[in-house]
Amino acid sequence: MSLRIAFLYNVRHHYPDPNDLRNQAETDSDDPATIEEMIRHLRGCGYDVLPIEANEDCYPQLLANRSRIDLAFNYAEGLHGLDRECHIPAMLEMLEIPYTGSAPLTQALVLNKARTKDILRAHGVPVLPQVVLRSADEVDQVRLDFPLIVKPLSQGSSAGITNRSVVRTPEELHAQVASVIEALGPAVMVEPFLTGREFSVGMLGNPPLVLPPIEPDHKRLPDGYEKIDSLEVKWVLEESSEMDNYLLCPAPLDEAMLARVQEVCRATWDALGIRDVCRVDLRCDAAGNPYVLEVNSPAGLLPPAISQTSYLPLAARTAGISYDELLTRIIQAAWTRVHP
Ligand SMILES: Nc1ncnc2c1ncn2[C@@H]1O[C@H](COP(=O)(O)OP(=O)(O)OP(=O)(O)O)[C@@H](O)[C@H]1O
Ligand SMILES: [Mg+2]
Structure with a gap:
């Protein structure tokens, strides 16, 4: 049955x-x-x-x-x-x-990017420093060097992350904090803006299989676009045919770097108590050291007829796991966890 x-x-x-x-x-x-x-x-x-x-x-x-x-x-x-x-x-x-x-505690945690990083930091997982602000009047609390990025504290899918999110002056910082809080409230997170490579890594099963990392090829973004996966990029550009192959999967990584990324992702999974499935987003500094930006749970699972660029299905496809098999494996992971 x-x-x-x-x-x-x-x-x-x-x-x-x-x-x-x-x-x-x-x-x-x-x-x-x-x-x-x-x-x-x-x-x-x-x-x-x-x-x-x-x-x-x-x-x-x-x-x-x-x-x-x-x-x-x-x-x-x-x-x-x-x-x-x-x-x-x-x-x-x-x-x-x-x-x-994942369970309620983990689900509440991963939606809060600052708390997620606090836990990861305590477990020795590399993350960036951050400042959480509830009003633009608090921007003088930010003692981080520019350039910085302003993100809503608790959103996903690049909501509130646009070309204006990368700020290079106190005036830009103030304006961006004010507009994001006004529109999406009640808090934003400010952190250093990294310029290195970016990876998004799907994880599946208990213990997790680490799927092939996806790398957005920021070099291909048209002039005038900040090198980030902003809302414009994720929801408009990535879906357009001119940007075919913007997402590299598997990301071209040497063995040592792949092992490092996998190690950081597994440590993230364990520290947060993730179960069954998630996607970890990371970015490197100019020296190539990876930092965890955030964790997505539930991760987006757009079917292939709707999108060819939904990250977790794309990574699964690269690993030879069809969309239907991905759904089945998520269900099986939960089922065998509950009925060992
Ligand atoms: N500290 C940072 N330095 C450089 N780029 C960043 C940083 N934080 C975020 N970004 C860029 O902004 C994008 C969106 O950020 P993030 O992954 O935190 O947001 P999100 O809306 O939760 O994403 P998702 O669509 O994965 O849910 C990242 O993919 C990355 O390109
Ligand atoms: Mg992300």
Whole structure:
């Protein structure tokens, strides 16, 4: 008999707009066509799928169906608050419904880029220093050398990260902090801007298989673009055909560098208590030393018919793991963790 999987997801109502910071609050969620296609794939893998939108009405649906659900596939980003990614895992814990991905503590942690780095730093994982600000009036607390990058404290999918995020003067810093807090509030994180290579690394299973790193080839960005995976780059340029092969996968790394990246990713997984699946984003300084920027859980899983550049499916494909096999392996990782 096939497993009955409750598929938990959030939907967004607009495509992310690089010129409208407020509209970017929903960037982490997926459009309805993506969700439909994911459900189609899950059914194609042979699961009996019960889709549940992870909105305010989801708890009664989970409660009513708990005895019929074998496992929940948690793809929910959450709706409100700085800890939104832990809400669904917390409900599932309360209802004793097993689920894919990390537990509430880890999910709350990884959405907060500063707290994530505090934990990683304490475990000896290389991370950059940071300052968290709740108002532009606090910018004099920033004692880091320019250039700096200003990021929302608790967003993903490059929401709030645009060409204006890299700042080189106190005036630019002040203006950017003010506009990001106003649009996406309530806090931003300021950290040194690194100019070295960038890698995004998918991890799958317990203990995790480290998938081939993806490297955005920043040299190929048109003039006028900061060398970052900003919202403009991730949601507009990467999807355009002129930028074919902008994402290098596997990233061209020598053996020693690949081993170093894998070591840092495994240490990150252990320090944060990640389970089943995640994606770690890293960037190097000018000397080539990697630093963890952030961890994505749940990591984006856009099906191939919707996007060819969704990072985790792309890395899996490079490793010979099809989209359907990726979904199956995430489910199997959770299932065998719960039923050893
Ligand atoms: N300290 C930094 N130095 C240089 N570039 C950075 C730094 N922090 C972020 N970036 C750039 O900005 C991009 C987005 O940053 P980050 O990964 O923190 O945001 P995100 O919105 O959570 O991303 P995701 O889409 O992976 O959820 C990175 O991919 C990188 O190109
Ligand atoms: Mg990232």
